Amino acid sequence: MLSSKIIKLDFPIFTHHPDLVYLDSAATTLKPQAVIDAEKEYLEQYSSNVGRGLYPLAETATEKFEAVRKQVSAFIGAKGPQEIVFTAGTTASINLVAQLIEKSLFSAIPADEPESRSRIKSGMTKANIVTTELEHHSNFLPWKELARAKDATFRVVPITEDGLIDLEALRNSIDDHTRVVAFSAVSNVLGTISPVSEIVAMIKSINPKTIILIDAAQAIGHAPMDVSKWNADFVAFSAHKMFGTTGVGILYGKKTLLETLRPVIFGGGMVLDACAKKTLYRESPYCFEAGTQNIGGVIALGAAIKYIENIGRENIRVHETALTAYTLKRLRETFGKHIRIIGPGEASERGGIVAFSLKDIHPHDIAQLLGERNICVRAGEHCAAPLHRKFHLNATTRVSLSIYNDEKDIDKLVARLEEISEIMSNT
């Protein structure tokens, strides 16, 4: 395991709150000094807009900004920086894809196929969009809305009792009329790790034209990742869940696909000839980045990637898996039948996320009482209502881990949970 004692030194928040037990990294990770410094340096030393100015400051900013695009590309195994679009976050990335599909792909696909055209005419078939019960609302609602807008069928693939996407059900949901399949690489509630490459290959073997989007918000930075191996069309994630700052999202899109899509957000920086009768837009990815980006945030993301690479994603995965196993063990041995941990039973099948319910104590009470001891967890539905319905739970308490956590944090959590169990008991 990594030495969290040493790693904690990289995160200035622990200087301000030495007793902090931060177990909410799935919501947002803490920020290391290097990331804070990078953003500060931009703001203090070369604050200027990118892509436009012809003076040295702007050139420095542009250079550093574009260097991060390359860094991201290499980090995730993309074919090049042209495949990286900066957005405001995972949610913005997924919504952007939904809009791109609505505009460029949705009507195009069936119109090309005389067979499906006649079928649609005769009312025999409808297009469909597929997602799963595992999804965060941000990978659920954009597709539900797209289906509604396009009068397509919205198919929600169930998950198994272990919290894995039901692959058989998924297979049966894909047909010639499936336009989009969207699913997450790691669940934000259960921590379930999806076999992304296998699922993508299976979908493509049934319908090669289906557009596949992976929500990688909870996967990025926790383990090695290679989008070329995944072979999905789009991958979305956020900087702030990988030690970066909020307000920066990344959308990976296959170059060959991005080049065929028409922009959906218009403004400065994305156009070549705005006066022409037929507006001439810049090439991708720039045509998808209208307006000024979160420049300092992107530059800070570069520092975050460097920070992760210095530690090594393999090492991060090993550390988090060991700590997840310890968390599961401690919770089970301490609370036995009084605790219900949802999701896969083995740490090796999960990311560093453990959601549970304890006796019949409301998760808000648990989270508040933990919070009173500076132990930070999340309580509620975690923006995953369909998943909670599936498990017949109103809400759960979620513990999520990162490199700065250690067994001591878990011991403090368990000790306080024992107290809470006592405080809230009805006797």
Place this chain on the structure above:
Amino acid sequence: MSLYQDLILDHYRNPRNHGTLKKATHRAAGSNPLCGDTLQMDIIVKNDIIKDVKFSGSGCAISQASASLLTEAVKKKPIKEALSMEPKDVLELLNMGLSPNRLKCGLLSLETLKSALRHKR
């Protein structure tokens, strides 16, 4: 200071006026979908007086204790008085302030009570 003072814990563990009223003249249900708190208020009104009131449902200690305290406070009181109650009155009953995130837990009871008083069965 902990939110979970003896008063709150007492009302959470031993809720007063918990249950339903078959002969309720007024009834309403309320919920905080994001928290999963649910509450139902059953009231018997006679001559504009709250003769009896009971609550049922489930949720966090704050929402349940607040319902218990509130039902105690409005029982045998004129409807008018209950309808004129404000959030600060509930916080006084709870004997504490609530952070913005927990405010809706604490105020669900008042919201549901007022809604019930406006819904004659």
